[in-house]
Amino acid sequence: MAPKAIIAPSILSADFANLGAECSKTIAQGADWLHVDIMDGHFVPNLTFGPPVVAKIRTHVDRPAASYGKGTFDCHMMIAEPKKWVKEFKAVGCDLYCFHYEAAIDSSAAESPHPDAATDLKTNPRELVRYIHEQGMLAGIAIKPATSVDVLYDVLDSPHKAERPDMVLVMTVEPGFGGQKFMASELPKVQELRKRYPELNIEVDGGLGPGTIDQAADAGANVIVAGSAVFGAKDPAGVISLLREAVDKRAGKL
Numbered sequence: 001m002a003p004k005a006i007i008a009p010s011i012l013s014a015d016f017a018n019l020g021a022e023c024s025k026t027i028a029q030g031a032d033w034l035h036v037d038i039m040d041g042h043f044v045p046n047l048t049f050g051p052p053v054v055a056k057i058r059t060h061v062d063r064p065a066a067s068y069g070k071g072t073f074d075c076h077m078m079i080a081e082p083k084k085w086v087k088e089f090k091a092v093g094c095d096l097y098c099f100h101y102e103a104a105i106d107s108s109a110a111e112s113p114h115p116d117a118a119t120d121l122k123t124n125p126r127e128l129v130r131y132i133h134e135q136g137m138l139a140g141i142a143i144k145p146a147t148s149v150d151v152l153y154d155v156l157d158s159p160h161k162a163e164r165p166d167m168v169l170v171m172t173v174e175p176g177f178g179g180q181k182f183m184a185s186e187l188p189k190v191q192e193l194r195k196r197y198p199e200l201n202i203e204v205d206g207g208l209g210p211g212t213i214d215q216a217a218d219a220g221a222n223v224i225v226a227g228s229a230v231f232g233a234k235d236p237a238g239v240i241s242l243l244r245e246a247v248d249k250r251a252g253k254l
């Protein structure tokens with residue numbers, strides 16, 4: 001049976017001039033997590049924000065009482081050097097550090113070592129998951145649409161629990177921007193993951209909303225990122241509960 005629904009609105013679609021209030025309001029409207037999109041203008045062709053902004057918004061949202069709890073900051077690291085920023089994001093209140101598989105394995109992107117990072121900035125995904133766990137965060141691993149789901153089996157099947165991610169993120173748009181069209185072509189990846197890993201948290205991100213949630217839920221996704229569908233809604237609380245019901249119905253939780 002698939003795990004329960006976790007609804008994680010993407011604050012990329014929030015009003016940046018009122019970000020702290022937007023975050024606390026969204027949690028009050030029923031969101032479980034906040035999906036925090038970190039973009040470096042290198043791994044993706046867009047820039048968002050870094051640790052100082054995350055530290056500020058953290059003061060508007062209570063830390064989760066337990067792992068995966070309400071108020072979890074789910075930081076989606078669309079950055080070329082994911083290992084470099086692990087400690088900084090832990091320090092400012094990140095609870096789940098989700099890196100891209102493509103960035104972790106691309107040694108060409110490592111330019112300037114960071115003083116706090118371990119010596120090798122590029123590493124294999126198992127080592128990076130272990131490193132994130134050692135810093136006291138949950139670990140996620142994300143794949144872009146062009147990446148095959150097969151690349152994840154090595155890390156998901158590690159014999160060592162510390163090397164296994166707590167969540168997989170299957171992108172259903174090209175990462176970089178909110179408000180794009182949902183790519184149903186990515187759902188077979190979700191189906192395959194759900195078949196192999198019934199208990200895994202599987203997140204989908206990009207183009208999710210009332211019109212696409214049924215397909216994603218049918219495929220087996222349980223962690224739902226929605227940016228424009230929540231922040232652009234007249235009734236954000238209604239959208240959040242609709243997304244949750246769609247997932248929990250399929251997972252047999254209702």
Ligand SMILES: O=C(CO)[C@@H](O)[C@H](O)COP(=O)(O)O
Pocket residue numbers: 010012013035037076173174175176177178179180205206207208225226227228229
């Ligand atoms: O990571 C990203 C974009 O790269 C997403 O989190 C988007 O911000 C989702 O926005 P919508 O498609 O839901 O509007």
